[in-house]
Amino acid sequence: MAKFQYREICPRVLITFTKFSPPELRIHIGTQVFVPSIETQIYDPPHPSDPHETAGLTVTAFTGETSDDKEAEVRRLFGTVAESLFAVYSSDNTSRQAHPDLTVPDAYVLIVPCH
Numbered sequence: 001m002a003k004f005q006y007r008e009i010c011p012r013v014l015i016t017f018t019k020f021s022p023p024e025l026r027i028h029i030g031t032q033v034f035v036p037s038i039e040t041q042i043y044d045p046p047h048p049s050d051p052h053e054t055a056g057l058t059v060t061a062f063t064g065e066t067s068d069d070k071e072a073e074v075r076r077l078f079g080t081v082a083e084s085l086f087a088v089y090s091s092d093n094t095s096r097q098a099h100p101d102l103t104v105p106d107a108y109v110l111i112v113p114c115h
Helices: none
Strands: 002-006 011-017 026-029 032-034 040-043 055-063 073-079 084-089 107-113
Touching (some): 002 073, 032 040, 055 073
Antiparallel strands (some): 011 040, 011 107, 026 032, 026 055, 073 084
């Protein structure tokens, strides 16, 4: 799980699934759920109604059936006040890699200002 806080910016979230994504991977951002059916998806989170309140996004990911979810690892690769990049790795990610010395994430989650 990863958290991203924002106040002054209006964030846009871009979710990109790689060819190593398992079909049952689900990425939860706020109340929205994204699955690998579309390679890149965009989410514009709502800004808080109170301008003095800091808003936050929680990024979590799961694999497996909803009855026996396995949490995927969400790693922050880069982050500033206005943008962040996260990589998502499911528990069986290494079994789908093309080469043992290469680890490609199942998905990337990029948060950037929308303007």
